[in-house]
Amino acid sequence: MKDFLYYLYNGDFPKAMAAFSSVALRIVLAFLLWWLGRKLIRRIAMVIERGLTVRQQKGMDSGLAKFLLSLSRVGMYTVLFVLMFELLGLPITSVATILGSAGLAIGLALQGSLSNFAGGVLILLTRPFRVGDYIVAAGLEGTVKDIGICYTRLLTPDNRTVIMPNGNLANSNLVNVSAEPERRVDLTVPISYDDDIRDVRAMLLELAQKDERILTTRPTEVLVKEFGDSSVNLAFRCWVKKEDYWGVFFAMMEAIRYEMKERGFTIPFQQLDVTVVGTPSSQNETGSKG
Numbered sequence: 001m002k003d004f005l006y007y008l009y010n011g012d013f014p015k016a017m018a019a020f021s022s023v024a025l026r027i028v029l030a031f032l033l034w035w036l037g038r039k040l041i042r043r044i045a046m047v048i049e050r051g052l053t054v055r056q057q058k059g060m061d062s063g064l065a066k067f068l069l070s071l072s073r074v075g076m077y078t079v080l081f082v083l084m085f086e087l088l089g090l091p092i093t094s095v096a097t098i099l100g101s102a103g104l105a106i107g108l109a110l111q112g113s114l115s116n117f118a119g120g121v122l123i124l125l126t127r128p129f130r131v132g133d134y135i136v137a138a139g140l141e142g143t144v145k146d147i148g149i150c151y152t153r154l155l156t157p158d159n160r161t162v163i164m165p166n167g168n169l170a171n172s173n174l175v176n177v178s179a180e181p182e183r184r185v186d187l188t189v190p191i192s193y194d195d196d197i198r199d200v201r202a203m204l205l206e207l208a209q210k211d212e213r214i215l216t217t218r219p220t221e222v223l224v225k226e227f228g229d230s231s232v233n234l235a236f237r238c239w240v241k242k243e244d245y246w247g248v249f250f251a252m253m254e255a256i257r258y259e260m261k262e263r264g265f266t267i268p269f270q271q272l273d274v275t276v277v278g279t280p281s282s283q284n285e286t287g288s289k290g
Contacts, residue, residue, distance in 0.1 A: 030084045037080040041073065048072050067124045067149060116150040119170030123147060129176045136175040138168050182215065183245045185238050189222075189256060190231035192266035197224065197232065200265055204236050207255050213244040231268040 052065040124147065129135050133144050135154070140162050142154030152169055154162040177183075191200050201222040208220045218239035225235040236256075240248045260267060 026088050030087050033084055033087060034080070037083070041076045041080065044076060045069065045073055067121070070149070115167035116165045119166035119168070120147070120149040120151075122170045123152070123166055124149075128174055129179070133179065134177040136177060138164065138172050140164065141177075178242050181242060182218070182239055183242045184218075185236075185240055185245060185249050185252065187236040187249070187252060187256070188225060189234040189236050190228065190267055191234060191260075192268045193232060195232075195265050197234070199263075200234065200260075203259055203263060203265070204234070204256070207252065207259060208238050211248060211251065211255075213240055213248050215239045215241070230270050 049069055052069060056065050123129075129144055131144050131147060135141065135144060140154065140156075142156040142160075142162055144152060145155050145161070146153040148166075150166055152164050152166055154164060156162060189200070189204065191197070204222045205220060208214050214220065215238075220238040221235070223235045223237070225233045227233075236252070238248070238252075257267070
């Protein structure tokens with residue numbers, strides 16, 4: 001192209017046309033390369049997608065599969081563009097310099113988005129949680145519905161969708177509630193100081209044996225937790241499968257309430273005794289009026 005402009009400027013039309021024909025041929029070949037390259041990339045992407053689908057069936061995270069598929073496409077298109085620049089005779093170093101400068105400017109303008117992108121890559125590689133896990137992070141909690149490259153979507157128990165930036169997730173404390181197959185149910189059972197701890201313990205263990213969801217492979221414990229102002233607080237601990245946690249939690253709370261009432265145990269509540277003390281003068285004045 002530079003030769004064409006040079007000859008055209010100097011009025012050497014035959015050489016200018018020759019140079020133009022060479023440039024035109026390069027452009028045609030570049031478009032042909034683009035057309036064939038796109039078709040080849042699509043076929044290769046389909047093969048990669050099938051392979052990742054098989055890997056997902058064997059336990060691979062769907063978010064990681066999407067990321068690897070997108071990354072492979074970006075890599076293949078980058079190679080295609082480099083080949084086109086070479087065919088057109090454009091200096092790769094100059095193009096790389098321009099792209100680098102543009103990338104720096106875009107990076108400064110999109111620092112938050114790049115942080116989320118880096119967090120997404122880190123999450124997909126380290127996999128602290130997967131789609132379907134219940135997590136607690138940054139004061140929010142819910143079931144992971146989708147792990148994107150920049151954002152992660154959670155579904156709260158009351159059916160609200162929460163979109164969390166991956167940068168915050170990657171740099172904050174995170175609790176994966178459903179990472180392990182089993183969970184421990186912890187309940188605090190207050191009893192009166194007049195009740196026998198051994199009798200209440202036997203009652204609680206009996207209730208645990210009646211619920212088939214409570215695991216027998218782990219110990220069920222009833223321990224004295226603390227001596228409160230108006231009650232002795234017992235810690236009732238049992239193990240369940242993670243999907244049975246809330247069902248057992250609420251069922252045991254209700255069963256304990258009714259069983260304690262039937263057996264005569266007391267669930268104490270805080271009481272406040274108020275004593276009104278009057279002055280002698282006010283008492284005499286009240287007596288004289290009477």
